[in-house]
Amino acid sequence: xxxxxxxxxxxxxxxxxxxxxxxxxxxxxxxxxxxxxxxxxxxxxxxxxxxxxxxxxxxxxxxxxxxxxxxxxxxxxxxxxxxxxxxxxxxxxxxxxxxxxxxxxxxxxxxxxxxxxxxxxxxxxxxxxxxxxxxxxxxxxxxxxxxxxxxxxxxxxxxxxxxxxxxxxxxxxxxxxxxxxxxxxxxxxxxxxxxxxxxxxxxxxxxxxxxxxxxxxxxxxxxxxxxxxxxxxxxxx
Numbered sequence: 517x518x519x520x521x522x523x524x525x526x527x528x529x530x531x532x533x534x535x536x537x538x539x540x541x542x543x544x545x546x547x548x549x550x551x552x553x554x555x556x557x558x559x560x561x562x563x564x565x566x567x568x569x570x571x572x573x574x575x576x577x578x579x580x581x582x583x584x585x586x587x588x589x590x591x592x593x594x595x596x597x598x599x600x601x602x603x604x605x606x607x608x609x610x611x612x613x614x615x616x617x618x619x620x621x622x623x624x625x626x627x628x629x630x631x632x633x634x635x636x637x638x639x640x641x642x643x644x645x646x647x648x649x650x651x652x653x654x655x656x657x658x659x660x661x662x663x664x665x666x667x668x669x670x671x672x673x674x675x676x677x678x679x680x681x682x683x684x685x686x687x688x689x690x691x692x693x694x695x696x697x698x699x700x701x702x703x704x705x706x707x708x709x710x711x712x713x714x715x716x717x718x719x720x721x722x723x724x725x726x727x728x729x730x731x732x733x734x735x736x737x738x739x740x741x742x743x744x745x746x747x748x749x750x751x752x753x
């Protein structure tokens with residue numbers, strides 16, 4: 517989950533009133549991505565999808581899904597004219613799409629499946645989890661901010677019902693930031709922009725909306741490899 521040394525380009529409109537859902541695509545010497553696409557009952561005719569931004573030449577990132585069927589596109593980004601990390605516009609709702617992201621550096625190997633991710637903006641509060649942070653596992657919040665020094669407040673609620681809530685404040689910079697939760701335990705996470713001050717002063721002296729739309733997800737897993745559990749930011753209908 518060491519994402520900070522790479523560049524992420526957000527391909528979705530940051531100023532949209534309702535942030536459209538997106539798919540995370542990672543393509544580096546350490547990361548590879550496949551996209552699994554499955555038909556929903558609403559699909560009535562074959563649908564061809566191209567996970568590429570190349571304007572010329574053939575694309576190797578094309579799948580055709582038939583009603584009642586499914587298909588997978590392997591190694592997205594290798595020949596798709598995409599940056600190393602991208603939030604790619606989601607396909608139509610007649611299909612379900614998921615990113616299968618694999619990491620391998622020759623020593624550690626991990627993978628996780630990430631569905632469509634949503635975004636956080638303004639005075640929204642999103643709830644994710646449960647996240648595990650102990651001697652075996654860590655928990656991270658991966659963010660794609662558009663403004664420098666974007667402030668965040670993470671409120672952690674003990675899922676065991678023993679400890680009082682705790683808070684952690686941090687800032688994130690574009691193009692991609694990853695924050696590791698410091699507290700130890702099993703938690704439900706509530707995440708919001710700013711410092712937890714009631715609106716409209718949550719991001720004083722700025723307005724929280726000035727920081728734009730931030731895509732992201734939370735995750736838990738073993739730092740030295742294994743299978744991560746991913747919790748995407750909710751997709752706004």
